[in-house]
Amino acid sequence: MEKESGKPFYFHPPWDILFNLERLRKINPWNIDIAFLLSSFLEEMERRASVDFRASGVALGSSASIYLMKSNLLLKLEEPPEVEPRQSAVDFVPPPLILPLRYELTTTTIQNLLEALDEALKSENLLPIRTPSKPILPPPEIMPTISMYLMEIEKEIERLTSKMLILSRRGEILSFSKLAEGLAKIEIIKVFLILLFMAHKGKITLWQQEDLGEIYITLNGAGAVRIEGDG
Amino acid sequence: MKAMANNSVLSAQIIQGKRKRASREDVETKLRLIEAALYVAGRPLDLKTLCSIVNSRSERKVQKITRMLIDEYKKRNTALEILELEDNRFVLQLKNECSDRVRRLAIRPLLTDGPLRTLSYIAYRQPITQKQVVEVRGKHAYRHISELVEMDLINRERNGRDFILRTTDYFADYFGLSRNVQTMKRQLKRIFDRRGEEKLPADGAARMQGQQSETLE
Amino acid sequence: MKAMANNSVLSAQIIQGKRKRASREDVETKLRLIEAALYVAGRPLDLKTLCSIVNSRSERKVQKITRMLIDEYKKRNTALEILELEDNRFVLQLKNECSDRVRRLAIRPLLTDGPLRTLSYIAYRQPITQKQVVEVRGKHAYRHISELVEMDLINRERNGRDFILRTTDYFADYFGLSRNVQTMKRQLKRIFDRRGEEKLPADGAARMQGQQSETLE
Numbered sequence: 144m145e146k147e148s149g150k151p152f153y154f155h156p157p158w159d160i161l162f163n164l165e166r167l168r169k170i171n172p173w174n175i176d177i178a179f180l181l182s183s184f185l186e187e188m189e190r191r192a193s194v195d196f197r198a199s200g201v202a203l204g205s206s207a208s209i210y211l212m213k214s215n216l217l218l219k220l221e222e223p224p225e226v227e228p229r230q231s232a233v234d235f236v237p238p239p240l241i242l243p244l245r246y247e248l249t250t251t252t253i254q255n256l257l258e259a260l261d262e263a264l265k266s267e268n269l270l271p272i273r274t275p276s277k278p279i280l281p282p283p284e285i286m287p288t289i290s291m292y293l294m295e296i297e298k299e300i301e302r303l304t305s306k307m308l309i310l311s312r313r314g315e316i317l318s319f320s321k322l323a324e325g326l327a328k329i330e331i332i333k334v335f336l337i338l339l340f341m342a343h344k345g346k347i348t349l350w351q352q353e354d355l356g357e358i359y360i361t362l363n364g365a366g367a368v369r370i371e372g373d374g
Numbered sequence: 375m376k377a378m379a380n381n382s383v384l385s386a387q388i389i390q391g392k393r394k395r396a397s398r399e400d401v402e403t404k405l406r407l408i409e410a411a412l413y414v415a416g417r418p419l420d421l422k423t424l425c426s427i428v429n430s431r432s433e434r435k436v437q438k439i440t441r442m443l444i445d446e447y448k449k450r451n452t453a454l455e456i457l458e459l460e461d462n463r464f465v466l467q468l469k470n471e472c473s474d475r476v477r478r479l480a481i482r483p484l485l486t487d488g489p490l491r492t493l494s495y496i497a498y499r500q501p502i503t504q505k506q507v508v509e510v511r512g513k514h515a516y517r518h519i520s521e522l523v524e525m526d527l528i529n530r531e532r533n534g535r536d537f538i539l540r541t542t543d544y545f546a547d548y549f550g551l552s553r554n555v556q557t558m559k560r561q562l563k564r565i566f567d568r569r570g571e572e573k574l575p576a577d578g579a580a581r582m583q584g585q586q587s588e589t590l591e
Numbered sequence: 592m593k594a595m596a597n598n599s600v601l602s603a604q605i606i607q608g609k610r611k612r613a614s615r616e617d618v619e620t621k622l623r624l625i626e627a628a629l630y631v632a633g634r635p636l637d638l639k640t641l642c643s644i645v646n647s648r649s650e651r652k653v654q655k656i657t658r659m660l661i662d663e664y665k666k667r668n669t670a671l672e673i674l675e676l677e678d679n680r681f682v683l684q685l686k687n688e689c690s691d692r693v694r695r696l697a698i699r700p701l702l703t704d705g706p707l708r709t710l711s712y713i714a715y716r717q718p719i720t721q722k723q724v725v726e727v728r729g730k731h732a733y734r735h736i737s738e739l740v741e742m743d744l745i746n747r748e749r750n751g752r753d754f755i756l757r758t759t760d761y762f763a764d765y766f767g768l769s770r771n772v773q774t775m776k777r778q779l780k781r782i783f784d785r786r787g788e789e790k791l792p793a794d795g796a797a798r799m800q801g802q803q804s805e806t807l808e
Binding site for chain 1: 633684693704707714783
């Protein structure tokens with residue numbers, strides 16, 4: 144046989160599989176009976192009375208590879224994470240337990256409530272800025288009017304000064320009621336504020352003969368006409 | 375002919391009997407439902423709530439049935455009683471003479487410390503916005519507020535991007551406070567101030583006994 | 592002489608009568624106290640606790656009286672029932688057939704269907720890891736578990752990166768189940784099996800009705 148083909152006997156089936164690593168990798172290792180191959184391989188060598196250690200070594204190496212492939216497959220099959228969770232994910236879920244309804248006297252008293260309030264108020268006091276508990280009211284209409292007015296304060300001072308100058312040249316006594324004559328309430332307030340500004344700047348002097356009485360005005364500085372109040 | 379007449383009389387009687395039985399059964403069912411409602415709630419319930427429980431539109435009828443239940447309880451020798459309160463509300467409760475001996479068996483608080491503090495703060499400062507409560511009580515207050523709403527202890531009403539919080543009638547009833555917010559706040563303030571003056575026992579056992587059956591003010 | 596004899600017979604009878612009345616009154620008082628205790632506690636009470644309430648040393652006597660109370664409740668047509676659980680504990684609660692209509696009135700926020708299913712799963716499979724529960728019940732189970740821990744229905748014990756979950760004694764008491772896990776699981780299995788045999792409504796509302804109204808084991 145050997146001479147016929149020029150190949151050693153183990154290069155023929157069934158033993159050739161042990162000597163062809165390429166084929167070995169493509170074959171399902173479960174289809175290979177290693178015990179049969181190895182024992183028949185040894186028997187054949189004995190029969191031929193020619194022991195080839197190199198061939199035996201290769202045959203053993205291949206057998207070990209087949210064992211390794213088999214055990215790898217076995218281990219893969221036994222790997223639980225792929226299979227197990229799917230099993231438990233469809234585990235029997237019993238119906239919901241229904242809570243029996245029972246009244247239960249609770250222990251919380253008004254005293255507990257007040258103790259809790261005590262604690263809550265402590266942290267309120269720790270707040271840097273107390274938030275106003277009432278919603279902020281829209282500012283009254285007078286506020287924007289006045290602020291607008293204050294922005295034009297200088298203009299208003301000029302206007303009022305010229306008015307006072309006219310009056311004083313006419314020889315009239317400068318009094319608050321004279322300046323406010325015929326004006327709306329808001330305008331009167333404006334005039335009063337302007338007078339305060341002017342007094343603050345030293346442009347005029349305000350004086351009163353009695354508390355809650357008429358306010359008289361004296362213009363100071365250039366063009367000022369000293370006017371005395373009546374009486 | 376006579377037999378027929380008799381038959382028809384008989385069937386009329388049967389029908390009438392059936393109807394009576396049906397109506398008696400109906401009343402029985404309603405009695406049991408009202409009893410169940412009062413037991414589970416453990417607080418006064420108004421006629422509107424009781425009507426919704428028994429699926430009836432007639433407050434008068436439900437009031438009548440609840441009064442029957444009161445009589446039933448009076449006839450029984452039992453530790454429990456049902457009372458009709460002034461404003462047509464009904465409550466099932468333990469008779470006073472029994473309560474002292476068994477009160478110690480109550481072990482669970484209505485709320486844990488955190489939510490209780492939030493609740494007390496809302497009661498004291500109401501109406502108050504959710505934002506303000508969270509500022510004082512911290513982020514946890516969001517969870518507390520949900521819990522309190524779920525327990526029907528406070529109401530949450532949308533106000534722009536915020537919510538306005540107020541205590542409910544149930545809150546007032548539970549602590550025996552007035553349902554009128556202004557009166558309630560005065561009551562709280564008064565008890566709170568008085569509390570500061572009094573020396574409480576060191577063990578803190580100065581609990582208001584029987585607060586559910588007493589009304590303050 | 593005869594009169595005297597009659598008199599003494601009479602007084603003996605009076606004394607005996609008084610004694611009888613006294614003992615009847617005594618039993619009456621105890622009945623009412625036990626009823627009050629069960630009402631206030633809202634959880635199963637053991638004989639030792641009941642003995643302390645009625646000032647009696649004889650558990651046997653107290654058991655007998657409490658069983659009288661059970662009979663009393665059975666005879667009355669009432670929405671409430673008293674059950675004797677295993678290990679000689681007693682509990683007063685609402686009959687199940689009444690509970691659906693009034694559930695919303697309960698003071699405590701009750702668990703919804705989702706957490707209840709997670710709870711029954713944990714009870715049935717305990718001890719079980721949190722990971723396993725989440726795998727079976729989905730991501731929501733994290734929230735359910737927190738809720739159940741907060742309500743003291745389950746325990747969560749750290750185990751490496753995971754947690755081991757178990758039901759608490761409070762859970763066992765609440766549902767009238769044995770505190771012994773093995774027995775409890777048998778009880779649960781029986782309840783679930785019984786539920787399985789019943790024809791359930793098509794909407795899949797596989798609720799465990801009536802499991803509490805029976806004495807378990």
